[in-house]
Amino acid sequence: MSEERKVPKRGISTYCFYPQLGVNMDLEDIFMHMQDMGATGLEILADGIIPGYPYPSEEWLNKWFGLIKKYDIVPVEYGHWVESRLYPGQREASLEESLEQLIRDIKLAHYLGFTCMRTKLGVISETLDPVSNWREIIHEALPYAEAFNVVMQPEIHAPTKLTDRMVNDYVEFIEKENTKYFGFNIDFGVFQNKPVPEMARFFREDRVSKPEDIIPLLPYVHCCHAKYYNMSADFEETTIPYREVIQIMIEHGWDGYLLSEYEGPHKEDINHCIEQVRRHHVFMKKILGQ
């Protein structure tokens, strides 16, 4: 019997629609779109999605589990932050303040059914180097991540490059701890090699990663932000070399989730966002041979 071909799976981040939530869209609307597209892997941004965060009501929890079941949603990644500049004058939160945030989110992510977290640490440089005590924070949180079976993942996001020292530091940490509970979410924006016309001022030509730079990191990557800025009418992302990156993933048998994350212009226009996300999934289905 031949082995089943491993390919990435499709999903979306609620980030695609954040300006619309609570305005003309709610979580169930997003789930309906996901079901329409056959893209049932979900990332939430916990702080904004969970009313009463970090203490959701029983009523909301019942609603959550009901909707997950109704729309066959797979809770993939729980987006959260470990804030380090918590109040005026503070530059780096204490270990205790950091762990209080992180452990609470590990437990809540697990309770809601998630298996990964996008763990956003505070930064101390222009190239987004994490706080100086990040090793201590993650080391102390690892037993909790293991007990609650969720993988903590910093997001590697432009202007960081995949070859930066910071990424290598994370790899060394994972190997030293010999853990499966710390890894990466690679944001596809790191591969962006053309500017978006309306957003050209944000493009950094000197900070572009090459598709093959992802290869040594793939064993530690559980899901990715499939960032897109501009989907053309013929269903192509015009600024990021998707085909090369996904081809590499397929060749290496990577079958985690690609979570659509729209960061292009006109996010205030709901119809634009819906059209862009649907174009993005037509595009990904084509590349994935679906």
Add this chain to the structure above:
Amino acid sequence: MMEIEALQYKGFRNLKDENGDICGFQVGIRFVAYRGPWLSQFRFAYVKVDDVEYGPDVCTFFVNGVEYTYAEMLKPENWRVKVQMQAPIYIHVKKEGGLAMGCHRVSVKFSEIASYIPERMDDINSEMFEMMHGNDPAYNRDMIIV
């Protein structure tokens, strides 16, 4: 439901004191964002009406139904209080006689500390806010007092 803008039209009205005299006005705001900050990470510069700026000294803030002065919001212990995304923050501005009936140009300048971006962007008075929202219709609206 909320309005998509940062400045919420709903709730824009004059306020009366216990004697029934108009003592100020109210305006609602929301973070057009994927999260609200912890309360001690909220930053506010002013509400501006027809070119008059009303700063933190004449404003109080209703967050999750609780009234705070700006100094109270920024106390270190408030890092455990979350600004929820499901309801606006209502700003009460002290102004004897309130705003005149009719149309006003209303602007607001507020932001949050986000530890995942470089620290230089923490300063609400840096050029970043002007670049992002200086002419943003979400932060600058023509609004009518009835």
